[in-house]
Amino acid sequence: MTREITTHSPEETIAFGRSLAEALSPPKLVLLRGDLGAGKTTLVKGIAAGFEAANEDDVTSPTFTLIHEYRGPRANLYHIDLYRIDTSRELETLGLDDLRSESSILLIEWGEKFPRFVRERDLEIALERAGENGRKITIDSKP
């Protein structure tokens, strides 16, 4: 299944993330694809808010911390940024497998660097710039 929408501001992307939360149920592994600044983290603000797991303003990029955890009544969200992770050895030290459970949703930025996540993903969300504030968001779930 493929779904596609275009947003025209960060606020619209956050609102779309909120609506996505309604359609998402754990367990899931979600790959968030798109260039630097495409809006992956912005979308997670909406998803986390939709799950009542965090206020959108409290969701920040896990650029240096690599993993942020947001616990909600319906799911535990793990927002992961693998931009700075290059080797499978470094990846192993993060222990992402330990985070996977019946109640968890992993939202992974730059996860496509590692073929295993491309294989194991349940959902892929790609964000593409369309002008200054436009973002084309494409959602692909496994057939």
Ligand SMILES: Nc1ncnc2c1ncn2[C@@H]1O[C@H](COP(=O)(O)OP(=O)(O)OP(=O)(O)O)[C@@H](O)[C@H]1O
């Ligand atoms: N329609 C839009 N949707 C999302 N963000 C937008 C939009 N228009 C402009 N922006 C801006 O684009 C930037 C998106 O940054 P964000 O941190 O979400 O990107 P990212 O894909 O997570 O990047 P990185 O790979 O560096 O983590 C923000 O500064 C945001 O304000």
Ligand SMILES: [Mg+2]
């Ligand atoms: Mg980000």
